[in-house]
Amino acid sequence: MSSLFVIPLASARIPLSKAIRSTICAQCRRSFTANAILSSGxxxxxxxxxxxxxxxxxxxxxxxxxxxxxxxxxxxxxxxxxxxxxxxxxxxxxxxxxxxxxxxxxxxxxxxxxxxxxxxLETATLEVMLAPSVAMVIDIETDNKVRSLSDLRYLVKKHGGTVTPTAFLFTRQGRVVLSHKDNNNNNNDPDDAKGNGTADFDEVMMQALEAGAEDVDKDDDGNVVLWTQPSMTHQVAQDLAKTLDLNIMSSDILWSCTSDKVTVDSAEEVDTLANLLSVVQEYPDVQAVYVNAERGNVSEEAWSAVEEALDS
Missing domain, CATH: 1.10.10.200 (Integrase, N-terminal zinc-binding domain)
Incomplete structure (x- = not known):
């Protein structure tokens, strides 16, 4: 009779999971742990x-x-x-x-x-409020006012806003930005332009006030900024550009805040505002968006998403 090899009963009592683990080295077992990899991805x-x-x-x-x-x-x-x-x-x-x-x-x-x-095309305005009491005015130009307003109301509601009167917190103003044509004048400062075929800032100011501008200023790039009554904006821009040999960089009718701006301190509120501004600006019939908000205790990077979407 041939002898049989018998496995000791004691070895049969080893749990299957322990038996499997014993055949796998520690380094290989670690590769089955996916938490760190998934988190990194x-x-x-x-x-x-x-x-x-x-x-x-x-x-x-x-x-x-x-x-x-x-x-x-x-x-x-x-x-x-x-x-x-x-x-x-x-x-x-x-x-x-x-x-x-x-x-x-x-x-x-x-x-x-x-x-x-x-x-x-016909014009329309949508007034919006969102946290924390940030007022928004959306200028629209469309060939179908009912459709555009309906679409935008939906977008506003979806992104945390409420359609409600806010225009009383703003006033309409015309703004014209003029620059000099002298390409060699790299600093673009009106005070340095005299004698190069363009007018100096004092002359620009005098001519602008005579043409109907209510105020004259310079921006950080040295461009001339004129503030006018809305009805006179484009006419003042054309007249001064021709008279003073200046380039028209922009000629807009804006909504300017009439009271103190609302400070936004919450990162979550900044995200909500930035997301709403982004989707509204992407809508083809929207011409401009204005808010009465200013940066509070949030990072410059976070607030830049808001600034880039505003018309101010």
Whole structure:
């Protein structure tokens, strides 16, 4: 009779999980622990999404700036770039930055009071409030007021805002920004421009006040800033640009705060405000957005998302 090899009963009592672990080295077992890897991947993806959102906001703000410039030149000097050198230059800059042709065509058409399809445009305003008591005014230009207001009310509600009267916290003002044409004058300071085919700041101020401007100032880049009655804004801009040989950088009718601004101290409230501003500015019929908020105890980086989406 052949002998049989018998496994001792004691060895059969070893738990299966212990038996499996005993055959795997400690280094290999550690590779099965996924928590650190998943956490690292999640953190990296969150960072990528944050960077992409910031890039998208900057791109939206840049395209909005190009669109306003083209609309302004189309309104002032006509829609044909062959007869409008300022418009031609603005179009070239927008194309170089990658702005789609549809966006360029729409901006030019708006300058003529038309949609891209040729329909007449009408204006509307949406007033909004969101935490912490931040008032917002949205300027709209559309060929379908009912549709645009309905869409924007939905976006406002979805992003934590409430549609309610806020315009009484603002006043309408015209603002014109003029710069000098002298390309060799790199500091762009009006006080240094005399003798180079442009006027000095004192002359600009005198001429501007005579033309109907209510106030004259300089911005940080040395550009001339004029404040006017809304009805006189574009006329004052054209007259002074021609008389003083200046470039019109912008000519807008703004909503300016009539009282102290609301300080935003919460990072969560800043995120809510920035997100709402971003989606509203992306809506094609929105022309400008104004708020009565100012940076409080939050980082400069967080607040920059708000500033980039504002028209002020």
């Amino acid at each position: 999640h953190s990296k993806w969150s960072k990528i999404k944050h960077q992409k959102a910031a890039t998208d906001q900057k791109k939206t703000a840049q395209r909005g700036s190009f669109a306003k410039m083209m609309t302004m030149y189309s309104k002032m000097y006509g829609p044909d770039p062959n007869l409008n050198s300022q418009l031609a230059s603005a179009i070239a800059t927008a194309k170089k930055a990658g702005m789609p042709k549809a966006g360029i065509d729409m901006a030019i058409a708006r300058g003529q009071g038309k949609s891209e399809s040729g329909a007449s």
